[in-house]
Amino acid sequence: QLELVESGGGSVQAGGSLRLSCAFSGVSYATQTMGWFRQAPGKEREGVAGIDNDGNTDYSDSVKGRFIISKDNSKKVLYLQMNSLEPEDTAIYYCAAGVSWWLMVNGKREHVYWGQGTQVTVSS
Numbered sequence: 339q340l341e342l343v344e345s346g347g348g349s350v351q352a353g354g355s356l357r358l359s360c361a362f363s364g365v366s367y368a369t370q371t372m373g374w375f376r377q378a379p380g381k382e383r384e385g386v387a388g389i390d391n392d393g394n395t396d397y398s399d400s401v402k403g404r405f406i407i408s409k410d411n412s413k414k415v416l417y418l419q420m421n422s423l424e425p426e427d428t429a430i431y432y433c434a435a436g437v438s439w440w441l442m443v444n445g446k447r448e449h450v451y452w453g454q455g456t457q458v459t460v461s462s
Contacts, residue, residue: 340364340366341364342433343362344358344359344431344433344455345360346358347458348458349459350459351460352424352460353422354460356423357419358418358433360416360453361414361415362414362416362435365435369436370390370435370437371391371438371442372389372434372435373385373386373387373416373434373439374388374434375452376431377432378429378430385398385442385443387407388407389408389409389416389439404421404422407419420458423458425462428458428459428460431455431456433452435450437449
């Protein structure tokens with residue numbers, strides 16, 4: 339059974355940095371791609387960054403150049419380093435796992451596994 343547990347959220351001023359962590363267990367072929375989504379109040383959940391088993395990464399345009407996704411398979415932890423944070427980055431961030439990043443972002447997400455979410459608040 340796949341389990342995803344996020345940590346590392348918090349409050350920071352604009353321009354600051356935060357690192358999110360997601361401890362995972364039970365990953366299988368059906369969950370070989372992992373990533374981060376976020377959901378701001380009144381908005382749909384959006385894909386932020388994804389990484390596959392080969393280490394290939396993908397980022398949304400809004401975070402490209404500011405966020406870095408990485409994964410330590412020996413420790414079974416997924417990370418999201420967030421730099422140059424902006425108030426628009428304020429949201430609940432979710433760790434996720436699925437078959438492919440494209441499907442996780444553009445599909446119906448019925449086969450996506452989710453963590454419980456962690457709040458990130460960026461003040462101006």
